[in-house]
Amino acid sequence: MLSKEHRLRNDKDIKTLFAKGKGVFGLLVNIKYRPNHILVSRFAVVVGTKVSKKAVVRNRLRRQINEIIFKRLKDFRPGVDVVLMPKKEAVGKKSIEFEEEIFKTLKQKTRILI
RNA sequence: CAGGAAUGUCGGGUGAUUACGUGUUGAGGUUAAACUCAAUCCGAGGAAAGUCCGAACACCACAAACUUCGCAAGAUGUUUGUAAAAAGAAAGUCGCUAACAGCGACCAGGCAUAAGAAUCGGGAGUCGCGGAAUUGGAAAAAUCCAUUCCAUGAUUCCGGAAUCAAAACCUAGGGAUUAGUGCCACAGAGACAAUACUAGUUUGGUCGCAAGGCCUUACGAAACGUGAAAAGUAACAUGAUGUGUCUGUUGGGGUUCUCACAGAUGCUACAUGUUUCGCCUUAUGGUGACAUAAGAGCGCGGAAAACCCUUUCUGGUGUAAGAGCAAAUUUGGUAGCUCGCUAUGACCGGCUUUGCCGGUCUUGAUCCGGCCAGCAAUGGUCGGGCUAGAUAGAUGAUCGCCUCCCCGCGUAAAAAACGGGCAGACAAAAUUCGGCUUACAGACAUUUCCUGGAAC
RNA sequence: GGCCCCAUCGUCUAUCGGUUAGGACGACAGGUUCUCAUCCUGUAAAGUCGGGUUCGACUCCCGGUGGGGUCA
Numbered sequence: 001m002l003s004k005e006h007r008l009r010n011d012k013d014i015k016t017l018f019a020k021g022k023g024v025f026g027l028l029v030n031i032k033y034r035p036n037h038i039l040v041s042r043f044a045v046v047v048g049t050k051v052s053k054k055a056v057v058r059n060r061l062r063r064q065i066n067e068i069i070f071k072r073l074k075d076f077r078p079g080v081d082v083v084l085m086p087k088k089e090a091v092g093k094k095s096i097e098f099e100e101e102i103f104k105t106l107k108q109k110t111r112i113l114i
Numbered sequence: 115c116a117g118g119a120a121u122g123u124c125g126g127g128u129g130a131u132u133a134c135g136u137g138u139u140g141a142g143g144u145u146a147a148a149c150u151c152a153a154u155c156c157g158a159g160g161a162a163a164g165u166c167c168g169a170a171c172a173c174c175a176c177a178a179a180c181u182u183c184g185c186a187a188g189a190u191g192u193u194u195g196u197a198a199a200a201a202g203a204a205a206g207u208c209g210c211u212a213a214c215a216g217c218g219a220c221c222a223g224g225c226a227u228a229a230g231a232a233u234c235g236g237g238a239g240u241c242g243c244g245g246a247a248u249u250g251g252a253a254a255a256a257u258c259c260a261u262u263c264c265a266u267g268a269u270u271c272c273g274g275a276a277u278c279a280a281a282a283c284c285u286a287g288g289g290a291u292u293a294g295u296g297c298c299a300c301a302g303a304g305a306c307a308a309u310a311c312u313a314g315u316u317u318g319g320u321c322g323c324a325a326g327g328c329c330u331u332a333c334g335a336a337a338c339g340u341g342a343a344a345a346g347u348a349a350c351a352u353g354a355u356g357u358g359u360c361u362g363u364u365g366g367g368g369u370u371c372u373c374a375c376a377g378a379u380g381c382u383a384c385a386u387g388u389u390u391c392g393c394c395u396u397a398u399g400g401u402g403a404c405a406u407a408a409g410a411g412c413g414c415g416g417a418a419a420a421c422c423c424u425u426u427c428u429g430g431u432g433u434a435a436g437a438g439c440a441a442a443u444u445u446g447g448u449a450g451c452u453c454g455c456u457a458u459g460a461c462c463g464g465c466u467u468u469g470c471c472g473g474u475c476u477u478g479a480u481c482c483g484g485c486c487a488g489c490a491a492u493g494g495u496c497g498g499g500c501u502a503g504a505u506a507g508a509u510g511a512u513c514g515c516c517u518c519c520c521c522g523c524g525u526a527a528a529a530a531a532c533g534g535g536c537a538g539a540c541a542a543a544a545u546u547c548g549g550c551u552u553a554c555a556g557a558c559a560u561u562u563c564c565u566g567g568a569a570c
Numbered sequence: 571g572g573c574c575c576c577a578u579c580g581u582c583u584a585u586c587g588g589u590u591a592g593g594a595c596g597a598c599a600g601g602u603u604c605u606c607a608u609c610c611u612g613u614a615a616a617g618u619c620g621g622g623u624u625c626g627a628c629u630c631c632c633g634g635u636g637g638g639g640u641c642a
Contacts, residue, residue: 007506044506055163055542063510070133071511 006042006073017081026105028090028098029065033082033110041080043069051088061086068099075103077111 021034036042045065047058065084069076076082090098 046506056540059542060510067133067511 006040007044017083021081021083022110024105024109026101028087028101029105030085030087031082031102031105031110032085033080035079036081041073041076041078041082043081044083046083046085048085051086052091057091061090064098065102068102072099072103 017032017034021032024031024033043066045062047061049058051061052058065086069084084102
């Protein structure tokens with residue numbers, strides 16, 4: 001789990017990110033990001049009801065992704081806000097698959113990583 | 115022994131590394147906080163779900179009374195109440211509960227027919243008792259024995275409409291017999307005070323010169339049948355009536371038919387009686403729903419999960435309620451005099467909007483155990499325990515071990531050993547409780563019920 | 571988190587407790603045409619699921635499932 005510092009908690013920030021951020025689309029996860037003017041990177045995971053109706057499934061997805069980001073926090077450039085949105089296909093996948101997928105797309109299509 | 119149903123209980127344990135959240139302690143930090151680090155404790159459910167009910171708690175509205183503050187407008191606090199109407203809800207009875215559409219016990223109905231009971235009819239043989247006859251035997255005769263027939267009782271078998279008929283399970287179970295309205299397709303005369311309508315015939319009256327018209331009485335006319343349901347219900351006995359079929363003849367016509375009479379038998383409706391069911395009254399028992407018995411009177415369809423009626427109950431909104439702080443807009447009031455004196459600022463309020471904090475903090479109609487009261491639901495009492503409080507939302511990830519279970523191997527069949535899968539179902543707190551409903555891998559208990567197998 | 575509504579052929583829809591569940595577009599088959607389109611005729615195709623009330627349920631009542639709206 002990420003510490004509170006690294007969480008994107010404010011409703012306003014997320015709304016502006018959705019409005020003005022850049023989008024990247026992977027096989028399992030869609031990502032939106034935007035540089036902020038703080039020294040820390042902040043993350044949020046959004047799992048919609050369309051992914052699954054069961055709260056258990058949605059919570060598990062969120063926790064898996066949170067754990068991956070926590071592990072690889074050193075690889076991210078500081079000063080970026082990121083929202084990750086898993087797709088329907090992501091249900092039931094193992095954590096390793098997620099890790100590979102996410103970082104593949106991030107490396108190919110963005111400049112967030114160091 | 116195996117399987118199923120019902121009810122109840124449980125819904126993995128333990129360890130390591132590393133994260134997250136609340137609390138506590140310590141250190142740092144700060145005017146004080148915020149915050150950072152370390153240690154430690156604790157960290158989802160039986161349904162947390164659906165949101166179908168009920169309550170707690172909070173606030174609001176209206177009315178009345180009182181209190182305090184204020185110049186006033188008004189505000190604060192306490193207590194009491196929520197009428198009528200509208201709309202909605204509940205209602206078998208008694209009890210439990212804070213309350214409920216919940217729970218417990220009971221009542222009624224369904225299930226519901228079986229087995230069986232009782233009753234009726236028929237058949238068969240056997241046995242018992244009684245009567246009659248005949249032949250045979252004993253014998254002079256009476257009488258006795260045997261055989262046959264009739265009647266009756268017991269036993270047994272078969273059949274029959276309605277009646278009685280257990281446990282478990284199910285029921286939004288007041289009123290359709292009276293406050294009323296509407297509905298009951300098709301079929302049928304008729305679907306609730308039913309006996310239609312038409313042709314034709316006919317009684318009486320009236321109008322008309324007449325033909326005939328109008329009103330009216332009866333026949334036509336059977337209630338077979340139709341239908342989910344037919345004017346409470348079904349059975350038996352007796353009586354008399356009509357009619358069909360068969361048989362017979364001392365009859366008439368007549369020639370193989372018809373009428374009449376007699377007998378047997380079937381059907382329809384009627385009357386009377388007995389019994390069963392329903393309503394009613396009275397008595398007895400029960401707190402009561404009701405039950406049982408007796409009586410004489412009655413003959414009234416179904417559906418209220420159609421509208422509706424009766425009795426009883428309900429002021430409204432849900433922590434996104436609200437409360438606090440700050441700002442803005444608008445508006446009301448007042449004392450003082452540094453400025454200003456048409457106005458603005460300051461202060462004290464009111465309305466509205468926006469933002470932030472916060473949502474009372476998890477000690478509760480609480481949990482565990484013992485005892486007592488009660489058929490039970492439940493209540494009382496004693497002792498012990500503290501068991502999540504997040505706020506875009508914590509309880510995660512990775513790796514072991516232990517059992518549970520499954521598969522393979524093994525074996526005549528099991529067991530052990532070995533190898534593999536490895537807690538694997540439904541499912542995540544959001545103000546809090548009590549129920550209901552729905553989802554659910556597997557394990558255990560009860561021995562209550564059902565089915566099958568084996569043994570005695 | 572609270573509240574409200576809806577579900578009928580492939581699609582859009584109709585329905586008084588008594589039906590073979592009607593219509594339009596589409597689909598399929600046949601006809602017309604030299605061929606296609608148009609046109610004509612015909613055919614197939616549905617009550618979201620499970621219970622209850624009733625003689626009888628798409629309709630009335632209860633519960634589930636799915637979809638949508640609204641407050642914030």
